[in-house]
Amino acid sequence: MSMATYIGLNFEVQLSEYLTKDEVEICYVFSDEENRGVVKQNHFTTSSIYEVSEKGHPIWQMNEYHRIHSPHNYEKSKKTFLYLCHLLKELLPQGDYCEIYICWLGEEGEEREGNLKIDLNALQIETIEIYEKCLLRIHN
Template sequence: MSLATYIGSNVKLPINDELDDIVTIGSCFSDEMHRLNIKKHHFTTSYVYEVSSDWGIEITEYMNKSRLKESKEKLLALCRLMDHYLKSGDFFELYSCWIGEEAEQREGALTLNIHYFDIDAIEMPEKTLVRIEK
């Protein structure tokens, strides 16, 4: 099984297939049905994409240190990327789950400001809907 992270936005995002980027927008593990289930059950936004990488973005104390560090770097890189696309007052949503669990009930919710959060103080386990506001 694979942990996928989905991003929801009201702004259309370009698909980025650059393999050397820490974060790319495009399909890696998911198909259209997975993304439709995320939109139906979790997101309020118009567009849904997968954040492609070797593993989804998950930040918990139970992760091994290298995967935790990588997830934090991905989240920060994604916020920098989205900062270019969003206007003040806009937001994007993130949701990570195992492939095939997109329609299952979420287990938590978190709201962050795109510019002001302590990456070392947040918990972002799977099945948490994260809203990041600009």
């Protein structure tokens, strides 16, 4: 099984048709249309659903457990998340938001285990903890 990082936007984006060296990309990685439909129905309010391809380290490892037990991986995940925030700051119009939901492929319909609101204009990176099955709402 694979971990999918879904992202919901209020507009469509052009998907990458070739490999790049970017730390993160918005594309389709593991999911199919049915998986994305379940996420949209159960978790998202946004209209366009994609996945985040994390070429660095998965953002779901940016939490207290990894900070203590695997600080090196925590720092890598934090770097990936900061890169994603930079991308979203450029992509999202002022006042808009996106939603991110991370789960194992096939578990999209399961109940979410948390909610987290993040403001890109007042980012407090050290207070953010990301786990699977947590809905992130990121505002610009």
